[in-house]
Amino acid sequence: MIDEMRDIAGSVVEQLRHRGVDYGDARVENTDLESLTFRKQRLAEAELTAERGVGVRVLVRGCWGFASCSGLDTEEIERTVDRAVEVARAGAGVMEGSVRLSEEVPSVGHYDGPCLKDPFAVSMTEKMDLMAKAADTMHESDSITMSWTSLRFERKRRVFGNTQGTLVSSDLVFTMPVINAYAVHDGDMQSRGFQDGARIAGWEWVEEAGLQAWAEKAREEAIMKVRAPEGPAGEMDLVLDGTHLSLTMHESVGHPTESDRVLGWEASMAGRTFLNIDDQERLRYGSELVNFVADNTMPYGVASWGWDDDGVPGQKWYTVRNGIFQQFGSVRETALLVGREHSTGCCRAQDFSSFPINRQPNFYLQPGPGPVTPEDLISEVQKGVYIEGRGSFSIDQRRVNFQFGGDMFWEIRDGRKVQPLKKVIYRSRTRDFWRACDGMADDRYFRTMGILTCGKGEPMQSARMTHGASTSRFRNIEVGRGAE
Amino acid sequence: MTGEELLGVVEAVLDSARVPDAVASITEYRDAAVRFGQNRITQNMDRFERKLRVTLGDGERRSVYTTHRIDVDAVPDILSRAMEMLRTASPDPEYMPPVEGGQVYPIVEAWDGETAAMDASARTRAAALAVSTAAGRDMEASGLVEMSYTKTAIGTSTGNLAVHRSTEAGMRLTMDRGKASSFRMLSSESWADLPIEETVHRVAEEVQADQAQEELEPGEYRLLFEPQAVADLVPYIAWSLNARQADEGLTVFSGKLGERVTGEDFTLGSEVDGTLKGMPFNEEGLASRDVVWIDSGRLVAQPCSRYWAGQSGREPLFIPGTLAVKGGPGSVESILRGVKGRALLFRRFWYIRFVDQKELSLTGMTRDGVFLVEDGRIVHPVKDFRWNWKPLDLFSTIEALGQPERKWQLSVPPMLLGPVRL
Numbered sequence: 001m002i003d004e005m006r007d008i009a010g011s012v013v014e015q016l017r018h019r020g021v022d023y024g025d026a027r028v029e030n031t032d033l034e035s036l037t038f039r040k041q042r043l044a045e046a047e048l049t050a051e052r053g054v055g056v057r058v059l060v061r062g063c064w065g066f067a068s069c070s071g072l073d074t075e076e077i078e079r080t081v082d083r084a085v086e087v088a089r090a091g092a093g094v095m096e097g098s099v100r101l102s103e104e105v106p107s108v109g110h111y112d113g114p115c116l117k118d119p120f121a122v123s124m125t126e127k128m129d130l131m132a133k134a135a136d137t138m139h140e141s142d143s144i145t146m147s148w149t150s151l152r153f154e155r156k157r158r159v160f161g162n163t164q165g166t167l168v169s170s171d172l173v174f175t176m177p178v179i180n181a182y183a184v185h186d187g188d189m190q191s192r193g194f195q196d197g198a199r200i201a202g203w204e205w206v207e208e209a210g211l212q213a214w215a216e217k218a219r220e221e222a223i224m225k226v227r228a229p230e231g232p233a234g235e236m237d238l239v240l241d242g243t244h245l246s247l248t249m250h251e252s253v254g255h256p257t258e259s260d261r262v263l264g265w266e267a268s269m270a271g272r273t274f275l276n277i278d279d280q281e282r283l284r285y286g287s288e289l290v291n292f293v294a295d296n297t298m299p300y301g302v303a304s305w306g307w308d309d310d311g312v313p314g315q316k317w318y319t320v321r322n323g324i325f326q327q328f329g330s331v332r333e334t335a336l337l338v339g340r341e342h343s344t345g346c347c348r349a350q351d352f353s354s355f356p357i358n359r360q361p362n363f364y365l366q367p368g369p370g371p372v373t374p375e376d377l378i379s380e381v382q383k384g385v386y387i388e389g390r391g392s393f394s395i396d397q398r399r400v401n402f403q404f405g406g407d408m409f410w411e412i413r414d415g416r417k418v419q420p421l422k423k424v425i426y427r428s429r430t431r432d433f434w435r436a437c438d439g440m441a442d443d444r445y446f447r448t449m450g451i452l453t454c455g456k457g458e459p460m461q462s463a464r465m466t467h468g469a470s471t472s473r474f475r476n477i478e479v480g481r482g483a484e
Numbered sequence: 485m486t487g488e489e490l491l492g493v494v495e496a497v498l499d500s501a502r503v504p505d506a507v508a509s510i511t512e513y514r515d516a517a518v519r520f521g522q523n524r525i526t527q528n529m530d531r532f533e534r535k536l537r538v539t540l541g542d543g544e545r546r547s548v549y550t551t552h553r554i555d556v557d558a559v560p561d562i563l564s565r566a567m568e569m570l571r572t573a574s575p576d577p578e579y580m581p582p583v584e585g586g587q588v589y590p591i592v593e594a595w596d597g598e599t600a601a602m603d604a605s606a607r608t609r610a611a612a613l614a615v616s617t618a619a620g621r622d623m624e625a626s627g628l629v630e631m632s633y634t635k636t637a638i639g640t641s642t643g644n645l646a647v648h649r650s651t652e653a654g655m656r657l658t659m660d661r662g663k664a665s666s667f668r669m670l671s672s673e674s675w676a677d678l679p680i681e682e683t684v685h686r687v688a689e690e691v692q693a694d695q696a697q698e699e700l701e702p703g704e705y706r707l708l709f710e711p712q713a714v715a716d717l718v719p720y721i722a723w724s725l726n727a728r729q730a731d732e733g734l735t736v737f738s739g740k741l742g743e744r745v746t747g748e749d750f751t752l753g754s755e756v757d758g759t760l761k762g763m764p765f766n767e768e769g770l771a772s773r774d775v776v777w778i779d780s781g782r783l784v785a786q787p788c789s790r791y792w793a794g795q796s797g798r799e800p801l802f803i804p805g806t807l808a809v810k811g812g813p814g815s816v817e818s819i820l821r822g823v824k825g826r827a828l829l830f831r832r833f834w835y836i837r838f839v840d841q842k843e844l845s846l847t848g849m850t851r852d853g854v855f856l857v858e859d860g861r862i863v864h865p866v867k868d869f870r871w872n873w874k875p876l877d878l879f880s881t882i883e884a885l886g887q888p889e890r891k892w893q894l895s896v897p898p899m900l901l902g903p904v905r906l
Contacts, residue, residue, distance in 0.1 A: 042576055042577050042578055043573060043574045043576055044576075044578075045548070046546070046547045046548065046569055046570075046573040047547070047548040047549070047550065047569075048547070048548070048549045048550070048565060048566070048569050049549075049550040049551070050549075050550070050551040050552065050553070050565070051550075051551075051552055052552050052553075053533070053552060063525060063528065064525070064526070064527055064528050065528050065530075066527065066528065066529045066530070066531075067529070067530045067531065067532070068529075068530075068531045068532065068533070069532045069533070070532070070533040070534055070535065070552040070554075071534070071552050071553065071554065080532070083530045083532075084530070086530075086603075086604065087516070087528045087529065087530050087604040088528060090528070090603070090604035090605050090607075090608050091518070091525050091528045091604070091608050093605070093608075094605070094608040094609055094611075094612045095524070095525055095608070095611075095612050095615065097525075098524055123572075124569075124572030124573070125572065128572075128573075128574045132574070145732045145733055145734070146729075146732050146734055182732075182734060184732070184733035184734070188842055189733060189734050189735075189841070189842040190842075260521075260526075263521070263522050264521050264522040264624050264626060265521035265522055265526050265626065266521065266626075267521055267522075267624065267626040267658050267660060267665075268521065268626040268627040268628065268656055268657065268658035268667070269626075269628075269656070271834070353531050353533055354531075355519075355527045355529050357527075392837050392838055392839045392840075392847065393837055394835045394836070394837045394847045394848055394849065394870070395835055395849075396834065396835070396849040396851075396868060396870070397834055397835070397849070397851055401849065401868075401869075401870055403839075403847050403870060403872075405839065423839075423840060425839060425847075427870070458517075458519055458627075458628040458656065459515065459517060459628070459630070
């Protein structure tokens with residue numbers, strides 16, 4: 001399959017050379033998706049999807065043109081090449097083009113993502129039994145009125161070739177188990193779920209995730225939560241676990257450090273950033289403890305594709321080091337504009353039919369040197385809340401003013417977790433929040449969350465990336481209840 | 485492909501399916517768009533896709549297979565994959581056969597041939613106008629100019645067969661200078677109907693008026709929502725309407741059918757072939773129809789699957805892709821002139837999320853224009869701020885409604901709402 005796709009990419013690149021474009025690339029993709037979902041204790045969805053197609057991007061006098069088609073029909077692909085060149089010329093005829101790509105060494109190669117057990121080879125009976133058992137476990141209590149149990153497997157084969165000599169391919173398997181239990185009590189409803197998300201991995205991720213144990217935990221904690229008192233309000237300390245922080249960092253660090261935002265290319269949709277280009281290597285973003293490491297070579301990271309959709313290899317760098325902002329994530333088109341010689345390899349499209357844009361890399365909050373446990377962090381809190389998992393989330397378009405909820409809350413009093421809570425939210429401003437970080441557990445407590453649905457761009461595209469952190473502490477944060 | 489060709493593939497799939505129950509649908513989609521930002525074109529696209537979806541059922545089990553392989557020769561292989569999935573699926577206690585034959589589908593005229601055939605030059609000229617206008621005023625323009633068409637054919641093993649096609653043209657435009665900004669969205673089935681030039685100049689004027697924002701002083705304010713601000717909130721109500729989720733105690737509408745949920749000036753419905761053009765059928769092949777969900781503040785209907793309709797004694801209903809809020813005679817300007825005391829005028833909201841789904845409480849930010857209004861006139865722009873509101877409570881305090889405007893698949897009026905403490 002990959003060989004056939006490489007031939008198609010090579011053929012498109014050859015056609016682009018003959019048409020005399022200044023630059024051109026081809027992406028050929030073939031994706032198989034299996035999605036199985038239990039709603040309560042019944043199989044509500046069993047769906048297979050087979051997607052394939054080609055995306056062609058060209059530069060003519062500094063103007064982009066992009067066209068795509070589904071299927072791998074030769075004549076349709078030739079028409080797609082024509083359309084890409086046509087729209088680029090239309091742009092060049094109206095406005096002066098200004099696109100300049102960073103110089104990158106051409107790559108040739110192939111990357112296989114880690115996958116020990118092919119999930120498509122696991123019998124449907126085994127999958128159904130696993131999900132049915134988890135669903136039955138959640139519904140052992142009548143307080144659970146609804147639940148979701150799902151397994152999602154995706155095999156994505158992708159080939160990228162360009163007129164500068166790059167020809168690379170990847171074979172990636174994405175696996176994502178999901179569990180959510182919903183408890184109803186006294187007119188209220190609360191949920192609890194497994195939120196570690198997706199990995200580039202095979203069936204071994206389903207086994208490691210421990211759905212059966214999570215079904216029990218989700219059931220018990222959803223019931224505990226719906227019967228819990230609402231949280232306290234006022235300024236207090238927060239202790240946040242890795243699955244919770246993964247979303248907080250995604251919104252308040254990942255998005256503001258995208259180079260297309262600082263250039264204003266997302267101003268109409270996803271928004272801008274509070275950062276300026278000359279803040280690189282100067283601006284204090286967080287406390288001295290705060291180190292954000294971007295890593296598109298991270299094992300299991302769902303943005304570890306070998307090469308991005310510019311054909312640039314996956315890389316590892318500091319976004320924030322010892323609390324100081326280091327650099328934006330970039331693509332070949334933005335690297336020079338934000339004062340960098342080379343792209344960090346953050347160019348990705350949702351699929352073959354989308355124009356690739358600047359996306360967040362995998363990145364994580366580097367754990368503390370330790371040894372420090374979450375209990376050590378909690379023991380130094382007089383009044384606060386411990387939060388696990390993600391809940392409500394919202395942030396302004398410049399990525400400063402945010403409000404987050406969570407999936408499970410515990411009141412901390414005099415250094416101990418004393419009772420579960422519900423409807424806790426906290427509000428802060430990005431740099432105030434990260435500067436309030438004064439403690440971090442070590443890497444034994446590191447948890448990751450693989451996101452498959454980060455929305456950005458127009459037309460809207462979903463992108464995937466993995467974040468992670470060890471449990472960390474933040475001092476004097478404004479905490480509220482529900483919609484108050 | 486023509487409508488007849490699309491139906492031909494659908495019929496070939498249905499004819500070859502060796503199971504009692506089958507539904508096949510095929511969608512052809514073309515989307516051409518120019519994206520711009522920082523006063524330059526950043527993307528120029530022409531995307532084309534055909535997708536076939538086959539649902540098979542044997543009376544107990546069901547499977548769905550979706551593919552980009554669209555040709556009659558591929559049908560045996562496509563069905564073989566779907567059958568393999570079907571054989572290994574577990575029995576579904578909520579199994580439903582395909583919708584009964586004899587569905588009568590509304591004819592929805594939503595196609596504009598010129599928009600479907602438009603080349604890239606019109607789009608790039610519109611983007612260039614926005615960019616040059618902004619640059620001439622020391623502003624930056626960003627946004628999207630887009631034209632698309634969709635053709636969908638569907639058939640069921642119970643004898644239903646239908647095809648529908650629609651076009652869509654639109655522009656989303658933001659201009660900003662520092663923290664001053666404005667945003668407008670245009671949409672229609674026809675590119676020719678879009679007032680591009682007028683809107684570009686209007687947005688530039690609005691940026692000028694957004695300079696020198698001041699902090700919001702705590703206090704009570706009436707809220708004046710432009711149509712876009714209403715359009716940003718209404719989908720959260722629609723997503724909470726589902727009958728089964730309400731019956732299971734999961735939403736704010738649990739046990740509320742027939743009861744008052746907002747003030748009597750709020751009416752929310754869906755239309756299939758009015759100002760808005762909906763889909764004439766859903767993915768099961770069930771015929772669409774106009775529905776009123778909230779009538780003068782009372783919850784009168786809820787989207788309901790065929791299975792749950794049978795269990796709960798309701799009628800199967802679904803949202804046909806459109807939402808319409810009933811309006812009144814005024815405009816934003818006339819409502820503003822009638823404001824007594826203090827109010828805030830909102831152009832748009834951003835990053836709205838549920839805080840609590842059971843309460844239908846939301847949080848979000850203001851964006852691209854908030855203005856203090858006193859006794860019928862704008863006093864000054866206000867800096868963006870976070871809000872936490874319950875839209876059903878807000879829509880219980882409607883004091884004035886204006887004429888609805890189309891915002892993609894929503895028709896929404898401007899609204900003046902009663903005092904809220906901020």
